Amino acid sequence: MRVLCVAEKNSIAKSVASILGGGQVKRRDTKSKYIKNYDFTFDFGGYIGSAQVTMTSVSGHLTEASFPSEYNSWSSVPQDILFDARIITSVSKNANVLADNIKKEARNATYLYIWTDCDREGEHIGMEITNVARTSNPQIRVIRADFNNLERRHIIQASKRPRELSKDAADAVSARIELDFRLGAIFTRLQTLQLQRAFEILQSKVISYGPCQFPTLGFVVDRWQRVEDFVPENFWFLKLVDKRERQTVNFTWKRNRVYDRLAAILFLENCLDAKVAKVVKVNQKPARRYKPLPLSTVELTKMGPKYLRLSSKKTLELAESLYTNGFVSYPRTETDQFDSGMDLHGIIGKLTVSEDWGPFAQGLLDGNFRIPRKGKHNDRAHPPIHPINFVHRSALQSQDHWKVYELITRRFLACCSENAIGAETIVELQMGDESFSQKGLVIIERNYLDVYPYDKWTGTGQLPAYQVGEEFVPSMLNITDSVTTSPSYLTEPELIALMDANGIGTDATMADHIEKVQEREYVIKRKKRGAATEFVPSSLGIALAKGYDEIGLEWSLTKPFLRKEMEVQLKNIETGHLDRDALVHMTLTQFRDVFHLTKQRFDCLKNSCRLYLIELNES
Amino acid sequence: MTDTLLLKEMEQRGIPLKNSWLSLVVNHLVHQRKYARENITIELILPFFIASDIRSSTTGASAASYDISNQHNITLSNPLLVQVVRIREIGKSIVSQLEYLNQLEERKKLKGQQIIRLVDEEDREDKEGDDSGIAEAQEAIFDGKGFKCMCRLVLEDANGQRFYGMEWKSIPGIQLDTNLGTKLLIQNAQIKRGTLLLTPENTEILGGEIDEWNREYFPKKLMQELKEELEVKKLKP
Numbered sequence: 091m092r093v094l095c096v097a098e099k100n101s102i103a104k105s106v107a108s109i110l111g112g113g114q115v116k117r118r119d120t121k122s123k124y125i126k127n128y129d130f131t132f133d134f135g136g137y138i139g140s141a142q143v144t145m146t147s148v149s150g151h152l153t154e155a156s157f158p159s160e161y162n163s164w165s166s167v168p169q170d171i172l173f174d175a176r177i178i179t180s181v182s183k184n185a186n187v188l189a190d191n192i193k194k195e196a197r198n199a200t201y202l203y204i205w206t207d208c209d210r211e212g213e214h215i216g217m218e219i220t221n222v223a224r225t226s227n228p229q230i231r232v233i234r235a236d237f238n239n240l241e242r243r244h245i246i247q248a249s250k251r252p253r254e255l256s257k258d259a260a261d262a263v264s265a266r267i268e269l270d271f272r273l274g275a276i277f278t279r280l281q282t283l284q285l286q287r288a289f290e291i292l293q294s295k296v297i298s299y300g301p302c303q304f305p306t307l308g309f310v311v312d313r314w315q316r317v318e319d320f321v322p323e324n325f326w327f328l329k330l331v332d333k334r335e336r337q338t339v340n341f342t343w344k345r346n347r348v349y350d351r352l353a354a355i356l357f358l359e360n361c362l363d364a365k366v367a368k369v370v371k372v373n374q375k376p377a378r379r380y381k382p383l384p385l386s387t388v389e390l391t392k393m394g395p396k397y398l399r400l401s402s403k404k405t406l407e408l409a410e411s412l413y414t415n416g417f418v419s420y421p422r423t424e425t426d427q428f429d430s431g432m433d434l435h436g437i438i439g440k441l442t443v444s445e446d447w448g449p450f451a452q453g454l455l456d457g458n459f460r461i462p463r464k465g466k467h468n469d470r471a472h473p474p475i476h477p478i479n480f481v482h483r484s485a486l487q488s489q490d491h492w493k494v495y496e497l498i499t500r501r502f503l504a505c506c507s508e509n510a511i512g513a514e515t516i517v518e519l520q521m522g523d524e525s526f527s528q529k530g531l532v533i534i535e536r537n538y539l540d541v542y543p544y545d546k547w548t549g550t551g552q553l554p555a556y557q558v559g560e561e562f563v564p565s566m567l568n569i570t571d572s573v574t575t576s577p578s579y580l581t582e583p584e585l586i587a588l589m590d591a592n593g594i595g596t597d598a599t600m601a602d603h604i605e606k607v608q609e610r611e612y613v614i615k616r617k618k619r620g621a622a623t624e625f626v627p628s629s630l631g632i633a634l635a636k637g638y639d640e641i642g643l644e645w646s647l648t649k650p651f652l653r654k655e656m657e658v659q660l661k662n663i664e665t666g667h668l669d670r671d672a673l674v675h676m677t678l679t680q681f682r683d684v685f686h687l688t689k690q691r692f693d694c695l696k697n698s699c700r701l702y703l704i705e706l707n708e709s
Numbered sequence: 710m711t712d713t714l715l716l717k718e719m720e721q722r723g724i725p726l727k728n729s730w731l732s733l734v735v736n737h738l739v740h741q742r743k744y745a746r747e748n749i750t751i752e753l754i755l756p757f758f759i760a761s762d763i764r765s766s767t768t769g770a771s772a773a774s775y776d777i778s779n780q781h782n783i784t785l786s787n788p789l790l791v792q793v794v795r796i797r798e799i800g801k802s803i804v805s806q807l808e809y810l811n812q813l814e815e816r817k818k819l820k821g822q823q824i825i826r827l828v829d830e831e832d833r834e835d836k837e838g839d840d841s842g843i844a845e846a847q848e849a850i851f852d853g854k855g856f857k858c859m860c861r862l863v864l865e866d867a868n869g870q871r872f873y874g875m876e877w878k879s880i881p882g883i884q885l886d887t888n889l890g891t892k893l894l895i896q897n898a899q900i901k902r903g904t905l906l907l908t909p910e911n912t913e914i915l916g917g918e919i920d921e922w923n924r925e926y927f928p929k930k931l932m933q934e935l936k937e938e939l940e941v942k943k944l945k946p
Contacts, residue, residue, distance in 0.1 A: 312826065316808075316841055321939050323802045350799040350861060353875060356901050523877065574802050577841035587828035643818050651822055 091141040093134070094199040094230075096148060096192060096219050098206040100125050101414040102240070103147035106205060109245045110143065121187040124149065127195065135250050144195050145205070152189055152218040154182040155271040164283060169276045170685060173678050177268060181222070189222045196223035196230055204234040204255060208471055209422055209598065210664060214263035216255045238423075238472040240416040241479065261670035262663040269656065269677055273301055276685060277647070281634075281695065288696050291703060297630070298610055301653050302603045304638075305594045306585070307612045308648030311627045311635035313580045320576040326354035330367065330519070330526050331566040335554035341519060341526035341564075347572075354569050357524055364522035366561040371518035377531060379510040379547045381538040383465040384474030385501045386426045387597035388590045392583035397544050398493045399621050402582055402601035408494040409475065417481045418498050422598040423472035426465025432473065434506055435459070440480045446496070447503055450541045454506055458537075462505035476502045500542050507538035510547055517556045521564075528553065579624040582615075593654035607631075629702045637698030641691045645684045652680070710749055718751055723788040723894045724758065724915075725770035725867075759892050759917025763792050763867045772866035778873075778903040785905070789895045791864040792919065794871060796887055800858025803939045805842025806885070809856050810928040810935075812846045823851050857884040864893070864905070874898075877906035882914045886927045890919025 097103040104126070107115050111130030118127040125147055133140040156178050161167050181189045196202060202223050206212035213234075220232050233252035237245060277299035285292050326348055330341040348354050361367075383389070387406070394405025409421035428434065438459070441451040477499045483492050512533045519526040530553030539547060580588070582604065589600045607613040612631035618624050627635065635648040643649065656677055662668035688695075710718075712731055719726050734757045738744045744753070758766060771790035798806055816823065827843045839845075849856035860883050862874040874895070876883060892915040899906045 309826075312824075316843070320804060320841070321943050323804065323939075323942055325802070345800065345859065348799055348859065349802055352902065352904070353799055353859075353861065356875070356904065356906070359901070574804065574840035577839070577843070584828070588825065591825040591828050643815070644820075650824060651819070 091139065091201075092199040093132075093138065093141045093143045093201045093203050094192075094195050094223070095143060095145040095203040095205050095235075097145065098147060098212060098215060099149060099414070100147045102205065102207075103128060103145045105240050105414065105416060106245055106249075107143075107145040109240075109242050110145075110249060120146070120191045122191070125188055125191065127191070132249070138201060141201075144199075146191060146195060148185065148188045148192070148206075148215065148219060151211075151215055152181055152185045152222060153179050155179055155267055157275070164279050167279075169280045170682070172272055172276045172279075173682055173685075177271065192219060192222050193226040196227045199223075199227065199230060202230045202232045203249075203252065204232065205237075207422070208236060208238060208420070210259045210263050210596075211598075213256045213259035214267075217257075217260040217264075220255065239419040239478050240413065242416075256664075258666045259664045262660045265663055265670045265674050266656075266660055268674055270301055272678070273681055274299055276681075277688075280685070280689065284692055285695070285699060289699055289703065292630075292699075297634070299647065300603070300606060301647075301656070302595045302599065303607045303610065303612070304634075304647045305592070305650045305653050306589060306603045306607050307627065307631050308635050308646070308650070309585060309588045309592075310580055310607070310613050310625045311632055311648070313577070314627050314632070316577050317579060322573045322575070323349060324351075324571060324573055325349045326351055326569050326571045328354070328358060328361065328524065328526075329566065329568055329570045330361075330521070330564050332367075332562065333565045337551075337554050339517075339528055339553060341517075341528045344525035344527065351571075358567070358569050360522040361524050361567060362522075365563070367519045367521040367526070367564055369517060369556045369558055369560045369562075370520045370525075371516070372556050372558050373516045375514055375516075377512040377514040379512070379539070379545070381460075381463065381504050381507055381509050382501055382542065382545070383426045383463050384428055384505050385476070385498060386424055386465070386467060386474060387422050388424075388586060388600070389426070390421065390475060390498070391597075391601050392586050393497060393544065394494070395582040395623070398490075398497065400490060400493070401605075402586060403605050404490070405494060406598075406601050408491050409498070411487070411491060412495055412498070417477065417479055417486075417495055419474075419476050419478055420472045421475050423475060424467045424469040424597055425472060425474050426467050428462050428464070428474060428505075434462070437477060438503070438506060441477065441499065441503065443480055444499075447500065447541050451503060454503065458508065459506055460508050497544070500544070504538040504542035507541065508535070510537045510539045511535040512547075512549060515553050517553060521567075578618070579626050581622060581624050585625060592650040593657050594650050595653075596657070629707060630699075633699040633702035634695070636702065637695035638688075640694035640698060642687055645687055647684070647688075652684070710747070710751075715749070715751065715754060719754070719758075720770070723771060723790060723896075725768045725790075726754075726758070726766060727768055730761070730766045756917075759915055760890075760920065761917075762890070762919055763790060763892065764865075764869050767867045769868050772868040773870055773872075777870065777900060777905065780900045781902050783900050785895065785898050785900065789866060789898075789905075791866050791874070791893050791895060793862050793887065793889060793891045793893065794865050794922070795863040795889070796883070796885060797861050798858055798885055799861045799875075801845070801856075802840065802842065803935050803942070804840070805845055806856075807932060807935055807939070808842035809846040809849055810885075810932050812850055813928060816850060823847075855884075860884065861904075862907075872903065872905065874905040874907050874912075876908075878908040878910075880907060880909050880912055880914070883907075883912075885931070888918035889922040889926055890917060891915075892917050 097106060107128035107130060110132045114130055116129040120127055128145040130143050132143050157175050158178060161175055202220060204216040204219060206215045216234060223230050232255060234255045235248050236253055237248040281299060282297045285297055328343040332339045390409060391402035391405055394400045394402055406421060409418060412418045413421050435455065438451050438454050442448045475498055481495065486492050486495065512531050515530045517528055530551060531549045532552055533547060533549040539545060585604060586600055589595050595603050608615055611628055613625050613627055615623050615625055638646045638648045659668055659673045663670050663673055712735060716726055716731060734754060735749055738749055738753060739746055767790060771788060773789060827847060848854040860876050863871055864874045865871045894913040894915055895905065896911055898911040
């Protein structure tokens with residue numbers, strides 16, 4: 091009995107082979123420098139039993155989409171033909187050697203065991219591998235491994251419990267590929283040709299369109315516009331200060347602030363008429379700062395730029411590297427709740443040897459453990475990102491690898507801790523018709539904060555004593571003026587949060603789209619004070635976003651709705667509620683309208699480019 | 710009811726109608742709407758009143774008997790009937806108000822769909838630091854929080870005298886989209902530095918509007934006015 095196992099990358103093939111092969115693995119070269127074949131024997135039990143196994147891999151997608159050559163000419167082929175043109179799916183040039191390797195190895199195998207990543211794309215790649223294998227061995231039986239980390243016991247268990255490839259998930263990806271390809275081609279050709287003809291400055295530039303990149307650009311331009319439009323405004327507020335017990339207490343005015351100076355004067359005079367401030371409420375209550383939720387991909391990609399000075403893409407890449415090496419679980423997950431059956435204590439136990447958080451972990455085992463909070467998301471495929479094993483700083487490839495591993499581990503330990511606890515005193519005053527208040531916060535127990543430096547919670551100190559009914563003359567009461575401050579440009583965590591909230595991209599792809607819009611020079615990343623970075627649109631980016639909004643807001647390619655709707659429907663295909671071809675047809679119909687509207691009103695784009703590329707740059 | 714009785718009852722409510730104006734309305738009701746003269750009641754007259762310009766429909770009996778803008782530290786002795794000429798939010802910046810109005814317009818164009826521009830993070834360090842108004846607008850429109858703080862009104866009495874009124878305490882029903890020409894009845898309000906201090910206790914909203922002033926005012930004309938005011942702020946350093 092021969093079984094051919096195929097993983098998504100060589101590093102995973104190597105890891106799984108070494109686990110299943112138990113040290114008796116023979117390595118064979120292939121025609122590709124990066125891909126190897128690993129031979130071993132393994133007893134799968136069940137209906138497969140003991141077998142000779144060859145484990146190999148591909149390198150992401152094997153196939154790519156293209157149009158037949160008669161559609162190659164941009165200038166002579168009208169773009170709307172591409173809505174209906176046949177799409178050829180063929181093995182890409184780079185993947186030819188990989189496909190050949192699979193064909194060869196599949197010839198004598200009874201089973202094809204797919205070991206690609208367990209996400210939507212992975213199912214599709216599994217299908218691609220299946221199609222290739224079947225060309226040399228049409229009778230081969232196909233099964234699929236269900237795994238979400240590379241821990242030894244988990245892999246062995248997973249290998250004995252295969253399932254079927256999910257056709258629905260593969261269909262969802264197939265729909266996405268077709269739509270992204272067609273729409274990408276159609277709109278890229280349309281806008282590039284028209285703008286190249288109209289503007290000398292763009293003559294040699296390809297102005298590409300991507301259905302996720304444009305909404306991403308849209309968010310950046312949207313925020314940029316607000317910064318441009320901002321005008322600082324004066325405002326006034328009442329300041330009441332009391333000095334007692336050698337402390338100075340600044341009370342906050344309930345109305346917060348007023349944008350009319352005369353009104354502020356009226357309020358102040360009302361207070362002065364009253365002469366004394368009266369304490370109307372003194373409340374003490376417990377305060378809590380909640381420990382973090384279990385870690386999802388979106389959260390991880392936001393924390394990277396915020397706390398580790400790494401881009402979201404880099405953060406995700408490092409997490410993947412840690413996963414491939416068996417240190418953390420699968421980093422592409424929407425799930426932010428731990429399954430109640432999961433053995434959290436076991437993982438904590440492995441972390442007690444660490445010199446950084448060993449004692450804290452031991453404390454959890456000794457009685458400080460608390461059940462993690464549950465977030466609202468569960469993709470039912472993978473658990474939240476968590477450490478699988480302990481690893482020493484020096485055993486990792488780089489300092490950046492360590493930073494990501496540390497973040498994942500500290501987050502996990504924080505999840506299993508108690509919330510931080512404090513006590514808060516609130517004092518409310520009344521002076522005339524005006525109300526003031528102030529809070530004093532004392533931190534009583536830091537709990538999770540001790541292992542999680544990414545959250546800050548500082549006390550403001552104990553307030554001096556106030557009695558309800560007490561009256562006193564404030565040591566200072568006056569009007570203070572200030573000015574409003576401009577919003578700032580989008581930071582990477584903010585952009586990811588917006589993409590997530592508006593349904594653009596999936597947790598795995600968001601970081602990619604952000605990279606793409608920078609590559610295409612629609613968006614520029616620049617440093618601001620400190621180590622933080624921010625995104626500003628390029629002139630071309632602004633021109634495109636404004637132009638498309640002018641063409642029609644509801645249909646604007648730089649607004650999120652069209653893509654959001656598509657993502658929702660892709661999910662429906664994945665869960666079997668919608669047919670793949672039906673979605674493709676529906677979406678193309680919608681975009682046909684968008685296409686015609688865009689062509690009809692293309693002057694809006696030309697005017698926008700004229701304004702932002704030429705006129706404003708000259709001034 | 711006879712005209713005299715109608716006049717008397719309205720006057721008791723604080724609304725001294727002009728005889729000539731009332732006749733016009735009554736005649737309209739009788740000839741155009743076919744009501745019998747005896748069956749005409751206050752309830753039939755009121756809608757016409759609140760849609761009218763009080764400079765034409767009422768006598769000066771309910772107007773201010775002195776120049777309000779120059780008064781300080783007095784309390785209104787007689788009931789004062791006014792119509793709202795303009796409303797401004799003084800608890801929020803103009804940038805913030807424009808953001809709110811823009812998002813309202815956008816929501817209409819997009820048929821209820823929302824573009825989320827700000828995500829509320831659990832640990833936002835400086836919530837007060839957001840002067841862009843984006844968070845406020847989003848919460849007001851999509852989280853149902855409403856957009857209202859503290860309004861300052863330009864009011865006009867039956868003699869055409871204009872002065873300021875300010876919400877000293879929040880009055881439900883007075884906000885940015887309140888109709889221009891809304892009729893208010895104010896009693897026992899304090900006047901400080903030429904401004905009437907309004908509270909729910911001293912201000913009764915009679916409702917209505919003046920079509921000429923109010924038609925297509927909210928939100929487009931209001932936004933135009935606010936933008937012009939913002940331009941002026943730009944010039945003053």
